[in-house]
Amino acid sequence: MSHKDQAARAEILARLAASREELKRVLDPEEPAADGGAMPGQPSSGAFPRSRTMQMLMSGRGLGTLGAAAAGLLLARPAWALRVLRLLPANAVARMLVARAIAALRTK
Numbered sequence: 001m002s003h004k005d006q007a008a009r010a011e012i013l014a015r016l017a018a019s020r021e022e023l024k025r026v027l028d029p030e031e032p033a034a035d036g037g038a039m040p041g042q043p044s045s046g047a048f049p050r051s052r053t054m055q056m057l058m059s060g061r062g063l064g065t066l067g068a069a070a071a072g073l074l075l076a077r078p079a080w081a082l083r084v085l086r087l088l089p090a091n092a093v094a095r096m097l098v099a100r101a102i103a104a105l106r107t108k
Contacts, residue, residue, distance in 0.1 A: 028052060049096060058100060 001009075049055055056062045074081045 027056065049099075054096065058096060 049058060057066055070081070073084070
C-alpha cells in the first residue's frame with residue numbers, strides 16, 4: 001500500500017470516527033445521573049425502559065414519529081397494519097404506555 005493510499009485511508013477513518021461520534025451524541029444524549037452512581041449516558045439499573053431504542057421511542061420526538069408512521073400505515077394499508085399490530089407484544093406496549101402515563105401524572 002502506497003503512502004498516498006495510507007493517507008487517504010487515515011482520512012476516511014478519521015471522518016468515519018467523527019460521524020460516529022456525532023451520531024452517538026445525537027441519538028444517545030447524556031442525561032444527568034439521578035443516583036450519582038451511574039455513568040453518564042448509561043441508564044440506571046432500575047430505569048424503565050432499559051433499552052436505548054425504547055427510551056428513544058418513548059421520548060417526545062420518538063412517540064411523534066412512531067405515531068405518524070403508524071397513522072400513515074393505517075391509512076395506506078389498514079389490513080396489513082392490523083396484521084402487524086397482532087405481532088406486537090401487547091403486554092410490553094401496555095406496560096410502557098402505563099409507565100408513561102404515570103410519569104406524566106407525577107410531573108403535573
